[in-house]
Amino acid sequence: MVRCSYCGVELEENANFCSLCGEPVWSKETDNLEYIKSRKQEREQKLLTDYQKLTGFQKRMVFWQISGMILIAGSIITLIIDLLASQGITWSRYPVTVTLVLFLNATLIAFWYRRVLLMLALSFIATSVLLVLLDIYAGNTGWGMQLGIPLLLAGYVGIYVFIVMVRSSKQKGLNIIAYSLIISGVLCICIDGILSLYSGTSLHFGWSLIVMASVAIISPILLYVHYRLKRVTDLKRFFHI
Amino acid sequence: MDKNPHNHSKADKFWFPLDNAAKIFPAIITKQVTTVLRLTAVLKQPVKIKPLRRAVLLTEKRFPYFKVQLKEGFFWYYLEHLPQNIPIEVDDKPCCRKFARGRLMIRILVKDNRINIEFSHILTDGGGAFQFLKTLLIVYSKECGADIPAEYDLTGREEEIAEEEYEDAYKRYFQEDLPPMVKKSKAFHLPYPLKPPPRFERLTAILPLDRVKELAAENGVSITEYLVSVYLFTLQDIYENLGPLTRHKKNKVLRIQVPVNLRKIFPSRTMRNFSLFVMPEIDLRLGHYSFGEILKTVYHQVQLETDEKLINKNISRNVGSERKIYIRSIPLFIKSLILRIKHNALGPAQYSGVITNLGKITLPPGTTERVDYLILSPPPPNKVLKINCGVTGFGDKLVLSFGNITTSKEFEDKFLQFLKERNIEVKLEKNQ
Numbered sequence: 002m003v004r005c006s007y008c009g010v011e012l013e014e015n016a017n018f019c020s021l022c023g024e025p026v027w028s029k030e031t032d033n034l035e036y037i038k039s040r041k042q043e044r045e046q047k048l049l050t051d052y053q054k055l056t057g058f059q060k061r062m063v064f065w066q067i068s069g070m071i072l073i074a075g076s077i078i079t080l081i082i083d084l085l086a087s088q089g090i091t092w093s094r095y096p097v098t099v100t101l102v103l104f105l106n107a108t109l110i111a112f113w114y115r116r117v118l119l120m121l122a123l124s125f126i127a128t129s130v131l132l133v134l135l136d137i138y139a140g141n142t143g144w145g146m147q148l149g150i151p152l153l154l155a156g157y158v159g160i161y162v163f164i165v166m167v168r169s170s171k172q173k174g175l176n177i178i179a180y181s182l183i184i185s186g187v188l189c190i191c192i193d194g195i196l197s198l199y200s201g202t203s204l205h206f207g208w209s210l211i212v213m214a215s216v217a218i219i220s221p222i223l224l225y226v227h228y229r230l231k232r233v234t235d236l237k238r239f240f241h242i
Numbered sequence: 243m244d245k246n247p248h249n250h251s252k253a254d255k256f257w258f259p260l261d262n263a264a265k266i267f268p269a270i271i272t273k274q275v276t277t278v279l280r281l282t283a284v285l286k287q288p289v290k291i292k293p294l295r296r297a298v299l300l301t302e303k304r305f306p307y308f309k310v311q312l313k314e315g316f317f318w319y320y321l322e323h324l325p326q327n328i329p330i331e332v333d334d335k336p337c338c339r340k341f342a343r344g345r346l347m348i349r350i351l352v353k354d355n356r357i358n359i360e361f362s363h364i365l366t367d368g369g370g371a372f373q374f375l376k377t378l379l380i381v382y383s384k385e386c387g388a389d390i391p392a393e394y395d396l397t398g399r400e401e402e403i404a405e406e407e408y409e410d411a412y413k414r415y416f417q418e419d420l421p422p423m424v425k426k427s428k429a430f431h432l433p434y435p436l437k438p439p440p441r442f443e444r445l446t447a448i449l450p451l452d453r454v455k456e457l458a459a460e461n462g463v464s465i466t467e468y469l470v471s472v473y474l475f476t477l478q479d480i481y482e483n484l485g486p487l488t489r490h491k492k493n494k495v496l497r498i499q500v501p502v503n504l505r506k507i508f509p510s511r512t513m514r515n516f517s518l519f520v521m522p523e524i525d526l527r528l529g530h531y532s533f534g535e536i537l538k539t540v541y542h543q544v545q546l547e548t549d550e551k552l553i554n555k556n557i558s559r560n561v562g563s564e565r566k567i568y569i570r571s572i573p574l575f576i577k578s579l580i581l582r583i584k585h586n587a588l589g590p591a592q593y594s595g596v597i598t599n600l601g602k603i604t605l606p607p608g609t610t611e612r613v614d615y616l617i618l619s620p621p622p623p624n625k626v627l628k629i630n631c632g633v634t635g636f637g638d639k640l641v642l643s644f645g646n647i648t649t650s651k652e653f654e655d656k657f658l659q660f661l662k663e664r665n666i667e668v669k670l671e672k673n674q
Contacts, residue, residue, distance in 0.1 A: 004288055005291075007332070007334075008332040008333075008334070008352065008353050008354070009288055009289075009353055009354030009355070010288055010289045010290070010291045010294075010352055010353070010354070011287070011288045011289065011290040011291065012291060012292075013292055019291070020291055020292070020295070021291050021330065021331075021332055021352060022332040022334075
């Protein structure tokens with residue numbers, strides 16, 4: 002009689018593996034507890050792929066290295082083509098600058114993942130420089146400073162506030178939708194304001210007020226459902242059809 | 243659409259709606275409250291894996307209506323045939339895990355000398371699940387070389403599968419225009435704090451069946467009624483030992499839900515859910531009950547509530563509400579929401595405990611000699627109920643299986659202590 006050392010069932014006389022759990026049949030030391038224990042750990046390990054074994058930081062490093070290689074290789078190729086085709090650096094400065102800023106952002110995400118404020122601030126600076134550079138390349142009309150950076154700032158502040166709100170909410174459900182609606186409403190007001198300042202001289206709001214008004218109706222309802230009718234906050238179940 | 247399991251070779255898969263009792267389950271299933279029940283056969287010898295595999299393949303052919311997956315329609319859930327084999331796995335993970343969508347809602351788990359079958363309550367109740375286990379054990383012992391009389395062996399006779407086996411038997415015994423039920427008050431609940439998930443834990447106690455039977459007979463009650471009385475007496479003891487403030491806050495009605503296998507009252511061969519409950523209770527506002535008084539009142543309440551007419555009234559309440567056109571036309575997601583809220587208000591809030599007795603089980607001789615005992619583990623209790631209990635009798639053993647999600651074992655200790663004091667030998671087996 003052959004018994005599997007792991008699941009204890011009786012196997013065929015000539016079996017090499019347990020057909021239930023896949024454990025190799027160990028004819029001599031079936032009572033060796035330590036062996037069984039280490040086999041159990043091995044089995045648990047086996048279930049994970051190599052990628053799953055990495056820590057969060059290691060995973061981000063992999064992401065950073067791969068994106069770095071692709072972006073840098075891409076810029077070099079673009080530069081070479083430009084050099085060969087037009088005997089100088091002309092159009093290629095656009096893709097190369099964009100790639101450089103993308104790479105900077107990837108680096109920030111990889112190394113300052115936990116420090117959101119620092120990451121977003123540095124990313125904002127890098128992207129602002131990108132906008133200004135693009136403005137300069139395209140003839141220096143000044144939109145980078147007057148329009149690009151204010152819009153970018155509004156966007157970054159919005160994202161930061163949203164991240165903080167999501168992280169601080171204990172139960173995630175409809176409240177997340179409400180928060181994102183409110184923040185997009187506020188963003189719309191900022192965009193409208195900045196655009197009006199840029200195109201004319203006076204500050205006035207038009208379409209964004211309509212957006213804000215509708216948001217102001219919908220998000221309180223969502224927040225009410227979330228915080229008052231607690232039973233139905235599980236999004237999956239709530240929208241389960 | 244083809245509703246006939248015989249023709250499942252056709253491209254059109256057979257399907258059927260959920261039975262009346264199953265309708266609530268999809269709405270309340272969570273990772274913790276899985277509504278998965280487990281039946282265990284503890285054999286005298288280690289399980290032989292090859293004969294078991296053959297037995298499962300033969301057995302599942304006889305029960306095609308269990309090879310289904312849960313699908314959602316716009317108005318109701320329904321069960322659709324899924325042409326897969328019932329999985330046989332090692333029993334090395336937490337018990338009664340939730341079934342994933344798009345999979346079969348039945349699994350077989352094996353370890354050492356135990357064959358476990360886990361069923362989603364959506365498919366069937368303990369009675370139906372046990373029929374499956376019984377057939378599997380008979381075929382398994384036959385595959386291992388035992389001589390089984392032909393009338394016990396259901397396999398290979400697939401043409402005999404009657405429509406009655408997968409009918410919704412509640413509907414058959416439904417009568418229109420019966421008066422509604424009276425709503426019950428909220429019941430006492432155990433005060434223990436919950437364990438962090440995965441919180442479900444079981445404790446199995448093996449008692450001598452003859453001795454318990456004798457004891458019950460001395461008091462003129464059945465084993466179920468005796469155990470219900472012990473349950474109530476234990477709850478009363480726990481209540482009386484609470485601090486005065488907690489005691490004041492707690493509800494004072496102790497009520498036990500006792501599932502009744504309706505197949506024994508209304509003739510039906512259905513293999514799907516067909517059970518209802520009686521709920522014997524004692525009201526502690528009336529003062530302390532002695533054990534004798536509890537036995538007496540439990541006996542009479544069970545006799546009264548298992549009255550055929552009263553059960554009919556219950557069926558009619560349950561089925562009647564499902565037949566109303568305005569309820570049928572609510573989209574499923576709203577219906578699930580309502581069912582959940584209704585379940586919270588009318589379900590476990592109304593009772594303090596569950597004790598479910600599968601009764602004494604008999605198997606043909608060739609199978610009996612291979613089986614040591616059987617265990618019925620009810621689905622994990624929810625946060626309100628906290629503890630429940632399943633009972634089976636086989637051979638000379640009565641097996642109680644307590645499901646518990648709290649940090650305390652006080653209830654089980656007191657329950658079993660009570661039996662020990664009456665000269666009943668209790669053998670414990672933890673979380674096997």
